[in-house]
Amino acid sequence: MNEDFLKFVWKFGLLSPIPHFTVCGKKLQIIQPGIENMDAGPDFSNARIYIDDTLWAGNVEIHVKSSDWLKHQHNQNPSFNSVILHVVYNYDSPVSRINGDEIPALELKPYIIPEVHKKYRDLEQNKTWVPCASYLKILNKEIIPFWLERLAIQRLERKASDIRALVDYYNSDWEQAFFIILGRAFGFRVNSQAFEALNKSISFNTLLRHQDDISQLEALLFGQSGLLDLQPNDPYVIFLQKEYKHLQTKYNLKPIDHFHWKLLRLRPVNFPTLRISQLAVLIHNKGRLFDAVLNCDNTDDLFEMFKAQATPYWNSHYVFGKTSSFKQKLLGNEAILSVLINTVIPFLFVYGKARNLPDIQERAIDFLSQLPAEHNTITNHWSELGIFSKDALQSQALLQLKSQYCDAKKCLNCQIGMKILNQS
Known part of the structure; x- marks a missing residue:
């Protein structure tokens, strides 16, 4: 007891x-x-x-x-x-x-009531993937959509402290903070720390001064990444190094070490070289990135914003100095979806909350409900149990439910657990 x-x-x-x-x-x-x-x-x-x-x-x-x-x-x-x-x-x-x-x-x-205590013991002692798995088939699921919306907002709130800490560190420079958070996203987990280190190593305002020159943007980002040192004889590398040396002296820049980057067991389309070029193109196309996000009225606008194609050199390369068959390197829809769900929308939500702009917060929540649901191990498990996600709002909610309630055995704080215990 x-x-x-x-x-x-x-x-x-x-x-x-x-x-x-x-x-x-x-x-x-x-x-x-x-x-x-x-x-x-x-x-x-x-x-x-x-x-x-x-x-x-x-x-x-x-x-x-x-x-x-x-x-x-x-x-x-x-x-x-x-x-x-x-x-x-x-x-x-x-x-x-x-x-x-x-x-x-x-x-x-x-x-x-003995039956209530028995159900509670079952939930507490159950070692299945979720404690309530055996009850879900007979559960009246009318409460689930409302609970999922609350869970999705909880998940956005949970990400808020990290974002606010970064914004505070940069003296409420939302563009710089967004640039760094976006770097984590472009690293796609394996290289998220390296990308964050890269974006922290250079002021976003410095990059904006060179927005109109994509070559200088690539020179700055690749130079700061340390990756230009790996293939010094490649003609394009030589060109970028020349550009970078001048800019490095001008802005007193210190690059990060190249060993931060990981390529092993990565799909070539996720190589950091391509992502860095795509980020440079994104800045070239949109300039102030978070300002561009604020000007998006719907998820179609967001998708269009992030459809960045790497520069022509990368049509025949995945890494410096090694040619490959011709293929344009666009940031794909799956990658964009991940960036929007895990980075852009949470950042937008936090901005709305910090500035006391409920319409911006509501827009962030609406964006999630307009995006397709994620498909991963956790959402697939939920589907097998009869709990489906029709959009990204609900798939994010199911991730929150699993990590913050089911894994922690917080059945008494969960609307589903409460319903089970209250249901005769």
């Missing part, structure tokens, strides 16, 4: 419908269980109960054993003087307020 389950039972009134009595034998009627408190102090505030014929209003504290009151030293804490009822699973000791007044107690053990 644990306190979380007892709080859940108290909050939702999951007690047998027989008359309830305090441990002293007085009749207890619960009018309002109170509002759950997530901070310090009693577990529930503003509860209303009748003890015999007297109406009490105040706070409620929950414990597994009544002696936990003393263990937690509530008897010495003025914050607990307003407790009108001590709700426990096992009553093993009377407790009192600071002034010595004994607090009425309700022992839950005889009142907990």
Whole structure:
């Protein structure tokens, strides 16, 4: 038995419908269980109960054993003087307020509905992919779409602190922060740290000064990446090195080490050389990137914005100095979708929240609902269990559900878990 389950039972009134009595034998009627408190102090505030014929209003504290009151030293804490009822699973000791007044107690053990406790134990002890897998087939799924929307917003909120920290570090320069976050995305997990280091090594404003010259943009980005040193005899490398040396001196630039980059087991289309060129083209085409995002009215505009094709050299190369068959190197739809879902839209959402622009926040959420759902191991598992995602909003929600609730066994905080426990 644990306190979380007892709080859940108290909050939702999951007690047998027989008359309830305090441990002293007085009749207890619960009018309002109170509002759950997530901070310090009693577990529930503003509860209303009748003890015999007297109406009490105040706070409620929950414990597994009544002696936990003393263990937690509530008897010495003025914050607990307003407790009108001590709700426990096992009553093993009377407790009192600071002034010595004994607090009425309700022992839950005889009142907990056995079926509810059994379901909770099943969820807690289940070691399947999600604890509630066996219940999903018989679950009334009407609550799921509403829960998924809340989960998607939670996921956006969870990414917010990292983004805000970066924006604060750069003194509210949203363009510079977006450029760095975008670098992580262009690294596509394997090279995300290297790309972030590259984008941190140069001011975005420096790149904007050379927006009209794609060769200089490539020279700056490839020079800062350290990758120009790997094939010094390639004619295009020689050209870029010459451009870079001049710009490096002008801006006092220090490149990152080339060993940060990883090519092993990467698909050639994901090689960092191509992504760097595509990023240079994106800056060449759009200039202030986050400003361009803000000017997108729909997801078609966003997709069009990120359709960056690497420069002509890369039509016949994947890496410097090694020719390949001719193929134009566009940032593909799957890659763009990943960038939009995991980077652009969360950044837009955080911007709207930071600037108190609810329409921007709503636009970010709408963008997610307009994009197709992701297909990965987690969403595929959910599909096998009969929980499907019709768009990116819902697929992001299912990732949040799995990582933050199912894996953490937070069934009591999950709308699906609550529904299962409340469903007769």
